[in-house]
């Protein structure tokens with residue numbers, strides 16, 4: 116059959132691959148170098164969509180490429196199968212989340228198999244499998260034992276619709292990431308992981324990833340961790356038992372502090388207001404209620420008129436001894452720094468706005484008119500010794516202008532700091548504070564501890580038992596996994612407490628310590644815990660004695676190339692990095708970063724817009740595959756542009772891709788030279804194209820220029836067709852060489868077509884493991900030079916050689932020329948003069 120029929124080709128090769136398992140990685144004796152290529156594992160909600168098709172196409176190009184380069188490549192797949200999407204879908208359909216999840220996984224598996232992703236199907240895992248989450252519980256207990264998992268009552272982000280707690284990261288512009296409902300605050304006792312202990316390392320180690328992770332992701336991670344450097348300054352408060360620290364990035368402005376502000380929802384505010392007059396307490400309570408109804412975004416908005424309550428308490432300035440009024444105001448956040456600020460209205464805009472509303476004093480301590488660099492010019496003084504400023508300089512009067520003086524300048528009104536630059540003054544002030552024992556250099560982070568407990572059913576149960584007297588007891592390792600009870604009979608609908616609390620038989624257990632009545636922790640873990648270490652589980656997914664096998668970790672980890680969407684740029688990657696560092700510190704893994712390099716593919720959009728069911732612009736993957744075939748879709752993804760860019764499906768032509776594949780495939784049906792025929796005498800121009808492709812493709816793939824490689828394959832296909840139709844013809848060995856190379860190149864992008872071509876060319880399957888061919892460098896040079904070959908100074912022959920041929924190669928070539936062989940005969944060559952590429956002279960005698 117001479118027509119390209121993608122459906123027939125797909126049917127032909129799938130069962131063969133099932134049998135050959137070309138991507139198995141279970142041979143422990145395999146001595147090839149190793150690569151670990153990982154695609155972010157999917158949520159099994161619904162069938163695969165265009166986004167999956169794109170991401171898996173890219174991951175597969177890399178996995179198949181490394182295999183052709185002679186690496187043993189681990190490319191596993193699994194499912195992130197716990198979590199809200201599955202649970203909400205299950206609630207909507209009234210089915211068991213487990214059954215629903217598993218049937219979706221089966222659907223995914225079928226689709227992925229058909230999509231011919233080069234996965235090792237013997238390593239699959241899914242996180243809702245007790246065999247997986249047993250080790251999730253182990254991980255929790257490892258953190259617990261290390262003091263990195265703890266419980267605290269705190270204000271949490273609460274989604275009133277999903278009735279669940281959200282991590283800061285899951286609140287987008289004050290709304291629930293999943294359902295867009297405005298998030299409110301609620302006080303609950305929750306489990307946390309102490310990621311803040313790792314803030315410095317999580318930030319500093321990003322430098323190692325420079326150039327290997329997208330710059331955008333590095334920036335997002337840096338901003339998320341948000342390190343500020345400055346100082347901690349302690350203030351006495353009259354009538355208060357201990358000194359109150361504040362965090363400031365501008366200790367140089369301490370002499371300009373004229374009042375203090377505390378966050379209304381902080382413990383400190385509650386303590387201070389307790390000692391205030393009844394009238395103040397009432398006003399404060401009303402204010403606190405208002406604040407509780409506000410989103411974080413509103414609170415921090417600089418647009419809103421500042422509000423606050425005078426607590427009628429006084430702080431003592433640590434250097435001047437002045438009494439500074441203490442206010443509570445919502446622009447100060449309870450969970451940043453120490454939840455209190457020294458207000459410097461002259462130099463901080465928020466403080467100035469506040470001071471102007473409540474008529475509080477403003478004191479300028481930085482002369483922002485003074486030159487910052489170089490030697491200070493002599494400032495002219497009046498008869499009283501005060502500086503005379505030129506008339507045209509703006510007045511240093513923020514209280515009137517409303518503009519805080521945030522620029523650089525020279526210190527004034529600041530005692531021994533006067534005349535110093537900002538940097539100098541910051542250093543000096545820290546010394547002063549340290550000497551007086553009222554402050555020190557300090558850092559503050561935007562990063563908060565990771566809230567890991569969820570009041571939902573479909574997640575990993577937290578392996579802690581609470582005794583009647585309030586003790587937390589870890590479930591002993593040999594009793595893991597703590598499996599989820601059957602969902603039948605449980606009300607899964609969200610209501611603010613975990614559905615597991617109502618599973619009496621499950622929740623009531625004897626204390627592991629003394630058998631006294633106790634209760635299991637009813638919460639489940641954030642699914643980001645599950646995905647924080649799954650890359651390690653893939654290394655020994657069926658090991659029921661440990662979370663991961665250290666020997667396999669040694670062999671494969673860390674991940675060489677991680678592929679997935681930019682939507683995981685912050686959360687998932689940060690958590691995986693954190694858990695990896697914890698595992699390193701506990702001696703479980705020998706590295707500190709999980710993902711050596713990262714590819715974030717763009718989105719597949721339609722007409723410039725994100726595809727969604729509600730917008731009615733959904734392109735359905737299964738229909739595209741049906742119409743154009745797997746290879747045409749995969750090839751289209753790679754050809755559409757750089758993988759990081761969005762793909763507008765409107766600009767993509769699967770028909771064009773299909774036509775190209777047919778053209779390439781038909782070449783393999785030509786009456787080609789026999790396999791193994793030496794192509795040396797073949798058409799030199801075509802050979803040059805072939806070997807250029809072989810030489811260039813590896814660098815292009817490694818720098819992720821997949822689209823360029825596809826374009827080059829198209830060119831090579833055209834050149835080959837020309838050589839067949841109007842050149843040396845199909846039987847020229849150079850044509851066979853070109854067609855074999857096209858098949859090899861296509862094996863990265865269009866595995867079915869490539870395999871079928873390989874069979875047409877007379878080879879055994881699978882082309883996936885055929886191995887890349889080495890480019891013959893001598894064929895790459897465009898110019899050839901005619902070398903003259905002499906024997907005893909007389910020209911005996913000529914030969915065309917590459918312009919950059921080496922002396923030794925030229926000599927060897929020359930010796931075999933007929934004219935040379937004839938005239939040397941049996942004589943002994945006593946001396947050879949080689950001047951590559953133009954001349955060889957054999958001296959005989």
Ligand code: ANZ
Nearest residue numbers: 343362363364365447448451452454455456459462463
């Ligand atoms: C005095 C001062 C003077 C400040 C000045 C700034 C400029 P970043 O860069 O975000 O770390 N601050 C401290 N804790 C706060 C809290 N819990 N809520 C709101 N604001 C808080 O900002 C650090 C600055 O933000 C700190 O430095 C403090 O104001 C304020 F000319 O202290 B600064």
